[in-house]
Amino acid sequence: MAPDERARANGATQLDDRQAEPDIAQGPLATETRDGTAQSVTSARTEGGADTYQEAPVPAQKASGSPPAPPSTPRFHKRLGPADYTRTLGDMKRRLRANLAFVVLMTCATNILVLAVPIYLFQISDRVFTSRSTDTLVMLTIVIGGAIVVQTLLDAVRRLVLMRSAVDVAARLGAPVLSAAAQASLHSNGREYQVLGDLGALRSFLVSGTLLSFLDVPFAPIFVLAVFLIHPHLGTIVVVTALLLMIFAWINQRITSDGFRRANIAQTKANLHLESMSRNSQIINAMAMIPEAVAIWGRDTAASLRAQTEAQDRNVFTASASRMFRLFTQIGMLGWGAYLALDGQLTGGMVIAASIVAGRALAPIEGAIEGWNSFLLARGAYDRVGHLLAGAKSRNDKLRLPKVEGRLDVERLLYVPQGTKHVVLNALTFSLAPGDQLAIIGNSGAGKTTLGKMLVGSILPTSGAVRLDLMDIRNWDPRQFGECIGYLPQDVQLFPGTIKQNIARMREDASDAEIHRAAALADVHEMIASLPQGYETVVAADGSPLSGGQKQRIGLARAFFGDPKFVVLDEPNSNLDTAGDAALVRALGHAKANGITVVVVTQKPSLLSAVDKIMLLADGNIAMFGWRDQMLAELERRKRPQAEQVQQRPGAAPLQGAPA
Numbered sequence: 173m174a175p176d177e178r179a180r181a182n183g184a185t186q187l188d189d190r191q192a193e194p195d196i197a198q199g200p201l202a203t204e205t206r207d208g209t210a211q212s213v214t215s216a217r218t219e220g221g222a223d224t225y226q227e228a229p230v231p232a233q234k235a236s237g238s239p240p241a242p243p244s245t246p247r248f249h250k251r252l253g254p255a256d257y258t259r260t261l262g263d264m265k266r267r268l269r270a271n272l273a274f275v276v277l278m279t280c281a282t283n284i285l286v287l288a289v290p291i292y293l294f295q296i297s298d299r300v301f302t303s304r305s306t307d308t309l310v311m312l313t314i315v316i317g318g319a320i321v322v323q324t325l326l327d328a329v330r331r332l333v334l335m336r337s338a339v340d341v342a343a344r345l346g347a348p349v350l351s352a353a354a355q356a357s358l359h360s361n362g363r364e365y366q367v368l369g370d371l372g373a374l375r376s377f378l379v380s381g382t383l384l385s386f387l388d389v390p391f392a393p394i395f396v397l398a399v400f401l402i403h404p405h406l407g408t409i410v411v412v413t414a415l416l417l418m419i420f421a422w423i424n425q426r427i428t429s430d431g432f433r434r435a436n437i438a439q440t441k442a443n444l445h446l447e448s449m450s451r452n453s454q455i456i457n458a459m460a461m462i463p464e465a466v467a468i469w470g471r472d473t474a475a476s477l478r479a480q481t482e483a484q485d486r487n488v489f490t491a492s493a494s495r496m497f498r499l500f501t502q503i504g505m506l507g508w509g510a511y512l513a514l515d516g517q518l519t520g521g522m523v524i525a526a527s528i529v530a531g532r533a534l535a536p537i538e539g540a541i542e543g544w545n546s547f548l549l550a551r552g553a554y555d556r557v558g559h560l561l562a563g564a565k566s567r568n569d570k571l572r573l574p575k576v577e578g579r580l581d582v583e584r585l586l587y588v589p590q591g592t593k594h595v596v597l598n599a600l601t602f603s604l605a606p607g608d609q610l611a612i613i614g615n616s617g618a619g620k621t622t623l624g625k626m627l628v629g630s631i632l633p634t635s636g637a638v639r640l641d642l643m644d645i646r647n648w649d650p651r652q653f654g655e656c657i658g659y660l661p662q663d664v665q666l667f668p669g670t671i672k673q674n675i676a677r678m679r680e681d682a683s684d685a686e687i688h689r690a691a692a693l694a695d696v697h698e699m700i701a702s703l704p705q706g707y708e709t710v711v712a713a714d715g716s717p718l719s720g721g722q723k724q725r726i727g728l729a730r731a732f733f734g735d736p737k738f739v740v741l742d743e744p745n746s747n748l749d750t751a752g753d754a755a756l757v758r759a760l761g762h763a764k765a766n767g768i769t770v771v772v773v774t775q776k777p778s779l780l781s782a783v784d785k786i787m788l789l790a791d792g793n794i795a796m797f798g799w800r801d802q803m804l805a806e807l808e809r810r811k812r813p814q815a816e817q818v819q820q821r822p823g824a825a826p827l828q829g830a831p832a
């Protein structure tokens with residue numbers, strides 16, 4: 173099917189959908205669909221039908237028959253290329269495994285060389301004492317000295333490799349984890365950002381002594397075998413002790429894991445609370461909420477500390493018990509070894525050598541027991557990192573539209589927040605042509621902000637689609653989409669940095685001309701120029717030294733940066749004075765002149781005179797939608813006393829949400 177035909181077919185479906193649309197039909201206009209008022213709104217749509225309901229959404233260039241515009245590379249667009257976080261994690265695992273294989277090799281060599289000291293003792297008691305040869309002693313000492321040097325070097329090398337592996341993990345996974353956390357935070361309260369801390373925990377584990385103990389554990393059987401070779405009785409003592417230590421490790425894990433898990437959960441809650449305290453520090457101070465805020469943090473921290481202490485107590489108990497058993501083993505080895513020596517079955521040197529080798533066999537097992545908790549924490553951290561990356565949507569190298577026009581099509585947009593049955597937006601369908609300016613009005617809670625967020629893709633619909641230039645915004649190259657749109661949220665937050673950086677969306681490659689153009693489009697150049705440091709004014713994390721209105725106007729300039737084709741402004745004048753209001757109206761004029769499609773959520777009537785179309789949202793439904801003048805007339809008419817309306821048109825329901 174040719175694109176034109178497909179577009180027309182889409183348009184036809186839209187029309188059919190609209191005819192069957194329950195929300196519009198059931199809205200305040202439902203009772204009026206047969207009277208003149210309804211017709212006036214419908215005909216307003218028809219007049220504007222080329223871009224709203226009636227006509228097929230034919231791309232402008234096709235409709236006009238003009239040749240397609242030559243592909244041009246938008247100035248700021250940088251193709252991000254494909255990104256597959258699962259593959260990133262897989263690559264990282266492969267690199268880590270290769271490094272660990274090398275470390276295991278080094279560990280193998282160091283563990284064999286560790287046997288040098290007991291062998292030395294063995295040789296001294298068996299050879300030197302019997303032969304009384306100084307030369308043998310010197311030779312033995314030189315060889316053993318060399319072995320110790322090599323062992324020390326190899327041990328250092330394995331630690332260095334582990335350290336670099338840890339840095340490698342942090343460096344390679346840091347950006348993907350942060351990107352995945354930012355992506356995942358779209359659907360939550362932003363707790364995914366904490367996974368970056370998990371990456372830190374993982375890095376710490378990789379350089380910890382616990383990991384070395386774990387790596388040493390597989391060599392314990394070699395040492396046990398060596399003790400067996402010295403004397404089976406001594407070997408048996410070591411094996412029994414090793415088994416006991418493992419039982420202790422198992423018990424330790426069973427009795428501490430729940431406590432440590434609870435401690436972690438409580439600590440995470442305390443950290444989240446701390447974060448929100450730092451964000452709301454002014455409110456907390458102004459309203460003397462410090463004791464309450466501290467108490468909430470204290471409760472979670474105390475719960476964490478309590479659970480941690482409980483688990484640590486048990487951990488200390490099992491660790492002490494296992495250490496005691498190890499000491500008993502040493503005593504047992506020496507005592508039983510002495511008995512065997514008295515019996516003539518062993519020499520004194522062999523007994524001491526056996527004791528050293530036994531110590532070497534049991535040390536990693538004990539280390540693993542002591543470090544079991546940090547191993548569990550690291551494993552939890554690794555699981556969370558893996559889960560986050562596996563859950564992140566892979567970014568494919570997507571088609572980039574050569575020329576963006578700013579046509580908006582919203583199709584049966586439904587939003588029911590996860591875990592609720594509340595229909596916030598109920599199958600909304602409407603369209604805007606490039607350069608159209610739409611004001612969304614409606615009562616508080618009608619769904620205006622939610623719709624605004626959905627139009628810029630910051631929340632995803634339960635079903636339905638938002639299309640920009642006919643393409644579902646989920647299918648856009650995210651970077652190109654971000655550059656083609658502007659968004660001013662209701663609660664404007666600026667980044668710590670200069671005004672210049674904020675307008676330029678923190679880009680380093682933005683030219684002064686582009687920043688000035690955005691400021692001019694938003695009509696804020698004069699306001700910025702009046703600041704003592706102008707564009708170089710440094711804004712703190714809390715937005716100081718700018719006033720609420722100034723922040724809002726800088727946010728407006730940020731929305732207009734980079735010549736966007738579609739801009740959503742959510743109550744852009746909530747903090748503005750009369751002059752700011754006038755500047756905003758001028759900004760809408762500039763946007764109109766530049767063919768920028770604008771959707772503005774507003775409660776104030778002053779902006780309504782500046783837009784082309786008005787939509788009235790009521791409880792997530794489009795109650796009215798049409799050209800400005802007809803909509804204003806209709807809204808005005810509905811403001812008349814209800815009694816009068818009832819007299820004129822019996823059955824008409826009073827309209828909620830009309831601006832005063």
Ligand SMILES: Nc1ncnc2c1ncn2[C@@H]1O[C@H](COP(=O)(O)OP(=O)(O)OP(=O)(O)O)[C@@H](O)[C@H]1O
Binds near residue numbers: 592621
């Ligand atoms: N994630 C969510 N979970 C539950 N309810 C939600 C969620 N998001 C929005 N809502 C609900 O949807 C309704 C619409 O909210 P929205 O913020 O869009 O209203 P609004 O029209 O912008 O209001 P206001 O003019 O006061 O800003 C509200 O009742 C709100 O509680």
